[in-house]
Amino acid sequence: MIGLLSGCRLFRMLLVLSEDHKEHLAFLPKVEPAVVREFGRIALEFIRRGASPKIYEGAARKLGVPVEMVQHGVEGLMFLMTESSKHMISEVDFLDSVLVLGFGEELNQILLQLYLQHHSQIRSILSQLPSNLPAYHSLEWRLDVQLASRSVREQVIPMLTMHLLLTKGSDSISRVLQTDPRTLLHLISTLEAALASMKTSHARRILRNIK
Amino acid sequence: MELSESVQRGLQSLADPSSFDQSSFQVLVDVSFRSLLSSKGDPAVLDQPELKQIDQILLKQCHTAATTFILEAVKQNADKSTISSCLEELTFSAERIEIFYSTHQKHKKELECLLASIGRRPAQINDVSWRLQYHMKNAQVDKVNEPFYSISLKSENEGSSEDINFTCTMEQLQDLVGKLKDAAKSVEKASQM
Numbered sequence: 001m002i003g004l005l006s007g008c009r010l011f012r013m014l015l016v017l018s019e020d021h022k023e024h025l026a027f028l029p030k031v032e033p034a035v036v037r038e039f040g041r042i043a044l045e046f047i048r049r050g051a052s053p054k055i056y057e058g059a060a061r062k063l064g065v066p067v068e069m070v071q072h073g074v075e076g077l078m079f080l081m082t083e084s085s086k087h088m089i090s091e092v093d094f095l096d097s098v099l100v101l102g103f104g105e106e107l108n109q110i111l112l113q114l115y116l117q118h119h120s121q122i123r124s125i126l127s128q129l130p131s132n133l134p135a136y137h138s139l140e141w142r143l144d145v146q147l148a149s150r151s152v153r154e155q156v157i158p159m160l161t162m163h164l165l166l167t168k169g170s171d172s173i174s175r176v177l178q179t180d181p182r183t184l185l186h187l188i189s190t191l192e193a194a195l196a197s198m199k200t201s202h203a204r205r206i207l208r209n210i211k
Numbered sequence: 212m213e214l215s216e217s218v219q220r221g222l223q224s225l226a227d228p229s230s231f232d233q234s235s236f237q238v239l240v241d242v243s244f245r246s247l248l249s250s251k252g253d254p255a256v257l258d259q260p261e262l263k264q265i266d267q268i269l270l271k272q273c274h275t276a277a278t279t280f281i282l283e284a285v286k287q288n289a290d291k292s293t294i295s296s297c298l299e300e301l302t303f304s305a306e307r308i309e310i311f312y313s314t315h316q317k318h319k320k321e322l323e324c325l326l327a328s329i330g331r332r333p334a335q336i337n338d339v340s341w342r343l344q345y346h347m348k349n350a351q352v353d354k355v356n357e358p359f360y361s362i363s364l365k366s367e368n369e370g371s372s373e374d375i376n377f378t379c380t381m382e383q384l385q386d387l388v389g390k391l392k393d394a395a396k397s398v399e400k401a402s403q404m
Contacts, residue, residue: 087353126351136362136379139387141394143401151326154288158401160394161333164364166377175375177366179336181398187339188395191388194341194360198381203358206345211356 013089015080015097022101024076027069029103033110035063039070040114043077047122077114084115085122134173137165160184212283212297219301221276224269226303231273235261239270240311243277244318248325284315285322334366334373360384 028036060067084094094115098108146157159178166173224230238261246256257270284294298308342361364375
């Protein structure tokens with residue numbers, strides 16, 4: 001990827017398409033615009049749900065072309081869409097990037113429309129991928145008083161039982177934890193300090209200036 | 212309090228002045244409490260000068276009976292009258308009952324804590340640490356530019372500690388803190404009942 005930084009405002013992001021990639025997409029001008037749109041629809045469906053080889057075979061038969069050609073065309077479209085969405089490239093930069101493919105104006109516009117209509121959806125799909133860190137989902141709690149145990153028969157121990165739900169990618173992690181009232185107050189004051197740290201001038205300065 | 216036959220027999224021997232005179236009785240009572248409270252088993256716990264003349268097998272039986280009785284009393288939270296009537300039935304003199312009971316009162320709280328810590332329960336949270344970070348980009352998506360928190364809950368379960376790590380946004384952390392505050396409010400209300 002080439003990004004040209006000139007000054008602090010102008011930032012051009014042009015996609016560099018490899019030779020293979022260009023070759024795969026070279027199939028597109030050879031078919032009707034309606035077919036390109038259909039391939040675009042298939043490419044997006046595949047980004048959403050994963051690829052399905054049967055679709056390639058069906059389309060190849062209808063068009064009378066080898067299956068690889070259809071597959072490469074769709075995959076090339078998928079890659080074009082995901083890379084553009086990943087870098088959030090502007091309309092102008094997108095058009096300039098596809099210029100190198102030497103397609104006609106109509107085809108370029110079809111590709112641009114495909115990008116503009118779907119890039120935020122594609123971005124949100126992409127952002128769900130790198131979740132190898134467990135993320136907070138929810139917390140349920142209840143207050144119990146322990147009255148007895150196997151080793152002690154008369155007790156009055158207040159305890160807070162919590163059910164913490166985390167998500168990790170597509171899995172969920174569930175933990176049952178307990179704490180006592182004093183530790184609970186300590187947890188609250190520590191985490192309130194954490195929230196306050198977002199409001200310091202230092203944090204605000206960073207958040208404002210890195211965009 | 213229900214006591215097994217061997218415990219009853221051991222206590223009866225302990226009550227008998229011909230087996231244990233006043234000073235050796237006091238020493239055995241102290242030693243029994245101490246051996247329950249020490250963190251390491253001490254094989255020399257019965258090697259006290261006052262206990263040297265007593266038959267060693269009898270000594271061990273009485274020590275076992277005494278410690279069993281002590282644990283049962285603490286477990287059941289037995290009051291003075293329960294302990295007294297129990298020991299009276301086992302031929303303890305009023306004086307010996309008093310010595311036993313006052314030593315029991317001295318160590319009761321500590322023994323209660325010890326017993327309460329035995330048993331299975333969910334991991335106990337004892338601390339939390341946090342970091343505020345700014346997510347700029349990752350392998351799949353560029354220009355993310357979002358702040359996020361990394362939270363680490365320190366918990367302990369039966370001696371082994373475990374860290375539960377997770378990330379959350381500011382809104383999620385506010386949700387979490389809000390729920391914890393609700394819990395704290397309900398604890399306060401319950402304590403006023």
